[in-house]
Amino acid sequence: MSDPRLDLEALLGTQSRTYKTRQVTDDMVRRPIHVAIALWDQPWKSAKDQKIEGWVIAVDSKRARFVRRGRTTKGDVVERTIAELKNALKNLPGQAWIVTGRRQTLLRAVLEDRGYLVTGSFSEKNRAGKRAAMQRKKDDHAALREAKRTGERPENIQSTPVPTTPAFWWPQFSQSKAQVAEDELVRIATDASSDTVYKGAMCFVASTGDYQLHTQESKASTDELELESLTLALKYLHKIGARQAIIESDSVAALEAVDYILSGEKSDTRRNGSRNSREQNSRRRNPRARRWRGLSPASRSRFDQAWKNLHGHCEVEIRRVLGHAGDPLNQAADQIAYMGLRAIAHPLKQSRPTLKHGIDKALKKAASNAVESIES
Incomplete structure (x- = not known):
């Protein structure tokens, strides 16, 4: 049975x-x-x-x-x-x-x-x-x-164990079949979900209909996984040979990390020239501002490498989008990342077909809402 x-x-x-x-x-x-x-x-x-x-x-x-x-x-x-x-x-x-x-x-x-x-x-x-x-x-x-x-801080602070559910599997789903024209603008929404205990999910959804869901064992914050999602999106753009793209994230911390990472690059490689110039000038005035904290060096390094690999091949703008504000691609990415995180705690045979069905449903809804938005 x-x-x-x-x-x-x-x-x-x-x-x-x-x-x-x-x-x-x-x-x-x-x-x-x-x-x-x-x-x-x-x-x-x-x-x-x-x-x-x-x-x-x-x-x-x-x-x-x-x-x-x-x-x-x-x-x-x-x-x-x-x-x-x-x-x-x-x-x-x-x-x-x-x-x-x-x-x-x-x-x-x-x-x-x-x-x-x-x-x-x-x-x-x-x-x-x-x-x-x-x-x-x-x-x-x-x-x-x-x-x-x-001296009010206790010497020995006992942390309360956080109850966790077992991980039955780590969902990995993706599709990158799009053939983009040289003048086509590819728009991508990224999102992530984390329990900050032992599991995390990263996702992007592209206007081409392609997407990627990646889950892994991780104690990283949602903001750090949001940066990892941006990195996945950059790698996708390189893979399909896109020439121009807009990547959107609703994570302020991840976007601040992007500004920090790119502040040392040449002006034509920055996500937003004027903003990064202000960031750089601020660091010159305030040496403490040069020490950006919040996301691990490894996650920042992976983004930096993906950006450099794409430089000269694709013109990319990374910008903020308000989360849960009705944007079709953002809603799809948010939902897929969340479903992927929850699927980890359910047996593979029971949850895999359901997750795939949920992903397909979210993508179809995003495509339909995008068409309605253009027509209106």
Whole structure:
């Protein structure tokens, strides 16, 4: 008896409670007040449970834009955050849409109990999200430095094991059959997905109908895998002999890495001459800016080599596209990468045909939406 085929919903994740908490609707986006809440914590010897916790509340409305921050050592970060939020919104007219971090289940539950409209993941459609994320990172790092300076950081920090699912297989799918004309502009969307524990997926989808999905054992961040996806796209362009192309990514960190990598190249090999000139001038003024961090040297080296191999053969522009904003190729790349990551945790015989079906479906939808976009 053959193994039952896996339902496509299992790879799309649309049956999970997590997926439903991350859905963004038009009603949310239209609300006059956008709020993003980010929490952080660091080990702290004298604090309750040996942990200092902090919050960042970014608010964006027509009347005002501001950020409220704070921290506590008493283990009451959710209560303090809710009180701060209530105070921040009391003089602003209209309804608010709030986004929180993906793992802030307790905070989201309390907000929903208080009647707030909440999405359990930062969305680029939320105007306050970027400021909250940036400030959270600054406050988190500042607390870490303070803990080391004041002796509050425990000497032995025990990490909590992250539960993982077994890897049954590592999906590898691709198609590169396109024959491109010399004057044809090839457009490519890249994306990646990672659990940051042991597995990652990289993907690109091209306007030619070609694509590649590559999964591997990896602890790398999604941003690093986004850079690896850009590298795969460059190799694809070289393979098909494209003469001009646009590659799009929704990862700010990956694009910043591209600027850093190309800052030492000649002006005609840069992704964007004016921007990279500004980057280079900034590094001359500030020596610390020359030390770019965030993605591994190996991933940057692979991109650099792929770029050099393509130089002189294809004119490439690498630019940003907003994620989850309706772009057909970006949506397809995002969905395929996510399905590939989830397929790893399911037996090959059950999930392989389902994944291939899901990929074909995503590609057909992207092609159809692209045609509709051109006609409209």
